[in-house]
Each structure stands twice: as C-alpha cells, then as structure tokens.
Amino acid sequence: MTNPEMQSPINLPSGITLYPSQDKAIDRILNDLMQKSPAEFILLAEASGQILAALGERTTADLVALSSLVVGDLAASQEIARLTGQYQNYQLILREGPQTNTFIAEAGAHMVLFVRVSREVPLGWARLLIHETSRQLADIVSAVPEDVGKLDLGLSEETLSTLVDDGFDSIWKG
Amino acid sequence: MQINWQLRELNLKIVYYGPALSGKTTNLEQIHARVDPAHRSDLVSLKTHEDRTLYFDFLQLELGKINNLTPKIHLYTVPGQSYYEASRRLVLRGADGVVFVADSSPECVNANMMAWQDLESHLASFDMPIERLPIVLQCNKQDLMGALPPPHIKQILHLAAVPAIPAVAMQGDGVFDTLKTITRGVIAYVQHQAAFA
Numbered sequence: 001m002t003n004p005e006m007q008s009p010i011n012l013p014s015g016i017t018l019y020p021s022q023d024k025a026i027d028r029i030l031n032d033l034m035q036k037s038p039a040e041f042i043l044l045a046e047a048s049g050q051i052l053a054a055l056g057e058r059t060t061a062d063l064v065a066l067s068s069l070v071v072g073d074l075a076a077s078q079e080i081a082r083l084t085g086q087y088q089n090y091q092l093i094l095r096e097g098p099q100t101n102t103f104i105a106e107a108g109a110h111m112v113l114f115v116r117v118s119r120e121v122p123l124g125w126a127r128l129l130i131h132e133t134s135r136q137l138a139d140i141v142s143a144v145p146e147d148v149g150k151l152d153l154g155l156s157e158e159t160l161s162t163l164v165d166d167g168f169d170s171i172w173k174g
Numbered sequence: 175m176q177i178n179w180q181l182r183e184l185n186l187k188i189v190y191y192g193p194a195l196s197g198k199t200t201n202l203e204q205i206h207a208r209v210d211p212a213h214r215s216d217l218v219s220l221k222t223h224e225d226r227t228l229y230f231d232f233l234q235l236e237l238g239k240i241n242n243l244t245p246k247i248h249l250y251t252v253p254g255q256s257y258y259e260a261s262r263r264l265v266l267r268g269a270d271g272v273v274f275v276a277d278s279s280p281e282c283v284n285a286n287m288m289a290w291q292d293l294e295s296h297l298a299s300f301d302m303p304i305e306r307l308p309i310v311l312q313c314n315k316q317d318l319m320g321a322l323p324p325p326h327i328k329q330i331l332h333l334a335a336v337p338a339i340p341a342v343a344m345q346g347d348g349v350f351d352t353l354k355t356i357t358r359g360v361i362a363y364v365q366h367q368a369a370f371a
Contacts, residue, residue, distance in 0.1 A: 016176050023180035046176045048268030049232070049248055050185040064215040068232040068248070072220070075264040076229070083260075157362050160240070164358045167237035167245070171213040172350055 016046060016110045016141055025140045030055050033115070033133045037126055040100060043114040044107070044137070045071050052111065070114045074104050090134050092127065105130050108138025175270045175364055177243075184243045186360050187250065187268050191293050192275035193285035194226075194254035197314040197343040201275065202231045202249055204349045209235060227253040230265045240361070247357060254289070263296045271308040271360035273352055275343075276331070278313045278321040283330055290331050308359035311338040312352045317345075 018026075030042050034055055041056035049068040074093065081087040093104040097119070103126060105113045113134055117126050176185040190198040199219070206217040213236045220229040231251040236244060250269075252262040266272075274293065276286045297304050311333055313324040322330075324338035337355050341348025 018176070018178045018180065020180050023178065046185070046268075048176070048185075048187045049250075050176050050187070050246070052176075052178065062216045064234045065218045065232065068218055068230075068234075068250075069220075072229055072264070075267065076261070079260055079264060157365075160362055160365060161358045163240045164237070164245075164361055165354055167240065168350070168354050168357070170238060171210045171235065173208050173210055 018052065018141070022140055022143075026053055026137060029133055029136050029140070033129055037115070037117050037121055037129050039115050039117050039121075039126075041114075041116040043067060043070065045112045045114070047071060047075075047110050047112060056116075066114075070104055071112050074106060074112050077104075078106065090131060092130065094123065094127075101126070103127070103130050105134045107134040108141060110141055111137055113137065175268075182239075182243050184240075184245045184361075184364070185248065186245060186270045186357070186364070187248045188271045188273065188356055188360060189266055189269040190249065190251040190273045190275055191262070191266070191289065192254060192312075192314075193277055193282060193289040194256070196254060196275045196277040196282070196286075196289075197312075197341075198251040198254065198275045199227055199231050200314075200343040201273070201312070201349050201352070202233050202251055204343060204346045205235070205249065205353060206233055208346060208350070213237075226255065227251060228258075229253065229261050245357075245361065249353075256288075259292065262292065263299065266293075266296050267300065269307070270364070271310075271356050273310050273312055273356050274331075274336075275312045275314050276327050278315045278323075278327060278340075279318045280320055280322055283322070286327065286331060305335075308356060308363045309333075309336050310352055310356040310359065311336050312341050312343075312348060313338055314341045314343050314348070316340045316348075317342045 030053055033039060034042055039056060044053040045051055045067040049071040051063060051067045054063055077093050078091055081091060091106045095102045100116050100118055103115045107113045115130055190201055192198055202217060215234040218232040222228045233249045235247040250265050252265045294304050311328060313327050315321060324340050328338050339348050339352045339355060341352060343349055
C-alpha cells in the first residue's frame with residue numbers, strides 16, 4: 001500500500017477524501033470556533049452522515065446516531081428551502097433551547113457543522129462565526145494537497161472478498 | 175464514501191431501498207440484533223405514530239481492518255410509501271451501494287417495478303447511472319404462499335447482472351448474505367474506482 005501522505009483523491013460520484021494535512025487544518029479551524037464563540041460542543045459530519053470530527057463536552061448521546069440525524073435535519077431543511085424558493089448556499093438552522101442553542105450549518109457541498117452554545121452567547125455572534133467557519137472548512141476540503149499519489153488497497157478482488165467475509169463473520173452472532 | 179487517512183477509516187454508505195412494507199427496516203432490525211454490540215451503533219429510527227418509517231432508519235457497523243483501513247458501514251433505509259419520494263431522494267444522496275428489497279408476493283410486482291423506476295430516476299438526478307452503482311436484489315418474504323422465485327423477480331425488473339438473494343428477513347434468513355454481498359461489491363467498486371482515478 002502506498003503512503004497516504006502521497007495519495008490522490010478518488011473521483012467517485014460522491015464523498016470526500018481527507019488527507020492528514022486537511023484533517024489538521026480542520027482541527028485548527030474547529031478549535032478556533034470553540035474558543036471564540038465559545039462553544040460547548042462541535043460536531044462536523046460528511047454530507048452522507050459520517051463523523052469527521054467532534055470537540056467539546058460530549059453528552060451521553062451516541063455521536064454516530066447524532067451525526068446521521070444532524071445530516072438528515074439539514075438535508076430536509078435544504079429541500080424545504082428549494083421547494084419554497086428560499087435556497088441559498090450555506091444554509092443554517094437554529095434551534096433554541098432552555099439552556100443552550102444549537103446551530104446546524106452547511107459547510108460547502110460536502111460537510112455539515114453542528115454547534116451547541118450556551119444561551120448567553122449572542123445569536124448574531126454565533127451565527128457570524130459559524131458562517132465564517134463553514135466557508136473556511138469548505139475551502140480546506142475543496143483544495144486537494146499537491147503532493148498526492150495514488151490510492152490502492154492493493155488487494156485482488158478475491159482477497160478483498162475473503163477479508164470482508166471474515167470481518168462480518170467475526171462480528172455476527174447469528 | 176469518505177476516507178479519513180488520519181484515522182485510517184473507510185466510511186461507506188449503503189441504502190436499503192424498495193416498496194412500502196417490503197422489509198427494509200426489518201433487515202436493519204435483524205442486523206442490529208445479531209451483530210456484536212461492540213461493533214455497531216444504536217439503531218436510529220424516525221417513525222410515524224403508526225410505526226412506519228417517516229424519514230430513515232440508520233445503523234453503523236465497524237469491521238476489522240482491511241489493509242490497515244477500518245471499514246465503517248453506514249446502513250440507511252428509505253421510507254417506502256409513495257408520498258415520501260422527496261425523503262427517499264435525500265437519503266439516497268451519497269450512497270455507495272443499494273440493496274433493493276423486493277416483496278416476493280405476486281401482488282407486489284407493480285409496487286416493485288414502481289420502486290425500481292423511482293430509484294433509477296433519483297440516481298439519474300444525481301448523475302449516477304444505475305448500472306455503475308453496486309446493487310444487490312433481496313427477494314424478501316420467500317416464505318409466502320406463491321412467492322415469486324428470485325430469477326423470476328430479476329426477469330421482471332430486468333436485472334440480469336444484479337446478484338439476487340432469497341430472504342425471509344423476519345426470521346433473519348438471507349439478511350447476512352445480503353449485507354456481505356453488497357459490502358463486498360461496494361469495497362471492490364471503491365478499489366476499482368481508485369485504480370482508475
């Protein structure tokens with residue numbers, strides 16, 4: 001297998017590939033948002049529901065489940081906006097709660113940002129920071145590192161099938 | 175699909191699609207019940223008061239490493255009822271593979287055909303030709319009196335090249351085979367795409 005630092009993006013119809021340099025940049029941007037807002041919790045997910053990053057106070061919520069719901073929530077909201085002619089890039093949903101407010105924001109075409117802040121944080125301030133962060137995240141993911149090579153799992157189809165089967169057999173209780 | 179080289183994760187999305195009451199949610203419930211809890215998430219279900227899928231069901235599985243990458247499989251179902259067409263399209267977004275759960279009873283031939291056409295049209299709207307996407311046909315409810323055999327259902331849906339698996343999802347029969355077959359297809363597809371990227 002080749003070095004992931006020297007990998008190329010996979011031009012699949014959907015999805016994204018994150019390289020270590022992009023991952024570090026995302027961490028830096030999210031930490032910045034965490035400090036500036038300040039936020040209690042931040043979750044970044046890929047548009048199909050897969051977690052990319054999570055920072056801050058984790059409640060007992062299953063983050064994987066939360067991620068799928070956050071993405072579903074934004075997807076439904078985007079579609080409502082399209083149907084009612086109100087769609088624009090970087091959609092944002094605000095949900096006000098008794099102690100905290102949560103934001104779900106579109107971060108470019110591939111990512112969704114979930115941010116929970118205390119009610120003491122002014123809404124306008126939080127909205128401004130989240131919009132800015134969303135744009136920065138979208139820029140990071142759209143810029144592919146230059147020093148990239150080729151991805152290859154390096155396995156024959158037969159070997160791959162055996163490995164997948166073994167993987168499932170080991171977790172299946174029957 | 176999403177690859178995170180920092181975490182060495184390969185994230186894949188598989189969608190269970192098909193007509194209303196064909197057994198999509200039952201597949202996920204069976205998988206949830208039969209997979210070691212250490213390797214799966216909670217089952218998330220957004221249902222109506224009548225216990226029908228409103229938006230989607232969701233379950234994540236984690237396999238052991240393949241060439242130093244950990245595959246995480248995200249399973250979704252769509253709501254089958256015809257008026258949830260917009261929701262189905264949303265859930266399909268970003269899918270790496272589809273399990274088409276057909277109802278094998280003879281009365282459901284039209285419902286299967288309509289659901290298949292619906293799937294084709296949604297994928298086309300994403301510029302994703304259906305012949306490029308890994309798809310497995312699960313012929314569910316094979317225990318019903320007069321159930322159509324898988325080759326017959328394949329013929330009706332014009333799916334000569336698609337693997338067809340007989341199933342009785344309520345009893346767990348065929349559920350595991352379906353899951354393994356689609357995952358093999360998706361991972362092979364990802365590797366193939368990567369080789370020509």
